[in-house]
Amino acid sequence: MYDLTGFQRDLLYLVDGLNDPHGLAIKDELEEYYEQEIHHGRLYPNLDTLVEKGLIEKSQRDKRTNEYTTTRRGTREIEARVEWEDQYINRDTAD
Template sequence: MTSHYDLTGFQRDLLEAIAAVEDDPYGLALKDYLDERYADPINHSRLYQNLDQLANEDLLTREELDARTNKYTLTDAGRQLLQRQVDTLTSLCPKARHIAVRGDK
């Protein structure tokens, strides 16, 4: 089973992007999401090579939307990996846990 620490930071960010992008998380939508968060633009080759690696690890699935566009969704393993990381970070940050439970800011 792949763990959070087996992945690169970029791959972890890609999983987060897939979970965060509403509608159909296709390649360019994921790139746009990450471009807003990274100082330098994301290279197409880097994006698609890492999406392929995550698919090979069974953390996401790729479904054809049309002849040129694929939609990416998290598998159960991908969602569980993200949830384990959320649980870990929440347990390390008591104030964050309190905010998450109560919905305070």
Template sequence: MFELTGFQRDLLYVIAGSDQPSGQEIKERIGKDVGEVNHGRLYPNLDALVEEGLVEKGQQDRRTNYYKISEEGWQAIERRREWEDQYVSLGE
């Protein structure tokens, strides 16, 4: 996940913690923490995650797509957390 931007990592975590959210749902959820996210920033970054194979994109209806973390995405999160644990120990 070192090749991802911080925003892309944040998107990946939001998607992982959701049940096939739409782009609009992702925008609302991440916006609560990082502030307003515009369409021009959100969708190119979601597309990059799809291209990397970390996220799968599907169609809910003719106008709405959903996003789902892929197996590769779960593995990337697991590797990242293991890497973080090397450097961050909570109260140990």
């Protein structure tokens, strides 16, 4: 996961966390988070990169809609990233 951009990591997290993630649902979530429009020319090539890296799988829901799922490797990468982040984030608020 170290070689992913922040945008690609966000995509991976969304694919893992959304129910039945498809392009438009992912795009809507990103636009809400980033508070700006996400263009198709940015979204779909980055999703394809995650497919090429074996982190997500793409399947066809219907003739116009692709669906995405996290692979086992993608899930392991997310878990490893969260574990790594947790060692640097102090969640203890009992100061």
